[in-house]
Amino acid sequence: MAGSDNVVVEAEDVPIYVSSLPVPNVQEMVRENPLRVPERYLRTKEEISESEPGYVNPMLPVLDLSLLVDGNAQELDKLDLACKDWGFFQVVNHGAATEVMNMMRAAAIEFFKLPLEEKNKFAMPANDIQGYGHTNVETKDQKLDWSDTLVLAVYPERFRRPQFWPSTPPHFKKAMETYANEIRTVGDKLIGSLATVMGLNKDAMLKLHGELVQGLRLNYYPSCVKPNDVYGISPHSDATIVSILMQDSDTDGLQIRHEGHWVPIKPIPGALIINLGDVVEFWTNGKYKSIEHRSMTNAKKWRISFATFIYPPDDIEIGPLALVVDPGRPHQKYKKMKYGEYLRFSLKRELEGKEHIKVAQVEVPN
Numbered sequence: 379m380a381g382s383d384n385v386v387v388e389a390e391d392v393p394i395y396v397s398s399l400p401v402p403n404v405q406e407m408v409r410e411n412p413l414r415v416p417e418r419y420l421r422t423k424e425e426i427s428e429s430e431p432g433y434v435n436p437m438l439p440v441l442d443l444s445l446l447v448d449g450n451a452q453e454l455d456k457l458d459l460a461c462k463d464w465g466f467f468q469v470v471n472h473g474a475a476t477e478v479m480n481m482m483r484a485a486a487i488e489f490f491k492l493p494l495e496e497k498n499k500f501a502m503p504a505n506d507i508q509g510y511g512h513t514n515v516e517t518k519d520q521k522l523d524w525s526d527t528l529v530l531a532v533y534p535e536r537f538r539r540p541q542f543w544p545s546t547p548p549h550f551k552k553a554m555e556t557y558a559n560e561i562r563t564v565g566d567k568l569i570g571s572l573a574t575v576m577g578l579n580k581d582a583m584l585k586l587h588g589e590l591v592q593g594l595r596l597n598y599y600p601s602c603v604k605p606n607d608v609y610g611i612s613p614h615s616d617a618t619i620v621s622i623l624m625q626d627s628d629t630d631g632l633q634i635r636h637e638g639h640w641v642p643i644k645p646i647p648g649a650l651i652i653n654l655g656d657v658v659e660f661w662t663n664g665k666y667k668s669i670e671h672r673s674m675t676n677a678k679k680w681r682i683s684f685a686t687f688i689y690p691p692d693d694i695e696i697g698p699l700a701l702v703v704d705p706g707r708p709h710q711k712y713k714k715m716k717y718g719e720y721l722r723f724s725l726k727r728e729l730e731g732k733e734h735i736k737v738a739q740v741e742v743p744n
């Protein structure tokens with residue numbers, strides 16, 4: 379494409395995901411009138427009362443990733459239990475450099491502080507969900523979440539769509555590139571450890587997925603005068619293998635559904651929060667489960683979270699692994715399907731807890 383600066387040449391297999399209807403920018407709404415919460419964001423009392431976090435905050439399992447990588451038997455047992463009982467855990471000694479995490483955080487704060495017209499230079503287009511905007515909006519009357527997001531594909535590199543990578547602040551791209559690279563290593567280590575506790579060869583899961591895909595979603599939750607009446611992000615499970623969350627340790631928001639209760643998560647400073655995605659639930663025939671989670675907002679303070687999604691390429695067939703299916707319960711709960719089909723099905727709908735995984739479920743025989 380010599381001679382043209384405007385044409386972005388993309389590799390042939392760069393996936394286009396799905397569309398999402400355009401909706402108002404929440405940060406801008408709050409800037410214009412911090413006291414206004416439009417009807418479309420307000421949830422019913424039933425929905426919210428179900429979500430009252432009246433549960434004592436038990437400690438989410440904390441795992442040492444360096445011990446897991448060394449094959450420490452005790453730590454691997456802890457991982458197996460954390461996957462069976464929680465599906466969510468924190469990792470320390472994960473190897474991602476603190477300066478890199480801080481640089482990413484600082485760059486994101488600067489980006490979200492920019493005027494709307496600056497941020498909108500990277501706005502999501504009508505046919506895809508990369509860029510700055512909102513996902514999972516399918517109907518004109520569905521309830522909306524109190525957040526704005528920036529979604530970008532980071533690996534493989536040829537999947538990047540540079541037109542959506544913020545050029546302001548000027549160090550954003552570098553911060554993101556470095557952060558994504560560090561988190562990729564964390565993801566590889568985690569997936570290796572998961573393979574081990576699934577009874578597979580350490581490299582088996584990585585090989586199974588061929589080339590892993592990595593996406594990053596920056597969630598910006600403006601403060602909200604009615605924090606108990608809106609969702610920052612509606613309850614959902616992630617359609618990933620694993621998701622790696624960098625959180626702000628002094629602003630609450632993330633909650634997970636554990637034993638029927640909504641449990642607020644207290645991030646340990648410097649730790650990363652890991653959640654198992656639906657794909658692990660399918661591989662293990664439900665022995666390990668993806669967990670519903672959601673985000674609440676705060677009355678006075680905004681919050682940013684950084685969600686890295688690690689998932690298979692579109693053409694990988696997902697479903698229970700013969701080697702992992704419990705011999706005592708050999709019934710396959712999930713069918714085999716192409717990951718790309720599953721992902722698009724999950725993205726092309728309103729977030730509704732784990733409703734989307736039904737598409738992969740097999741009827742239980744009598």
Ligand SMILES: O=C(O)CCC(=O)C(=O)O
Pocket residue numbers: 595597611616623625631632671672673683685
């Ligand atoms: O903001 C959070 O803490 C959670 C974000 C999340 O669940 C997601 O982006 O999928």
Ligand SMILES: [Fe+2]
Pocket residue numbers: 614615616621671685
């Ligand atoms: Fe999530």
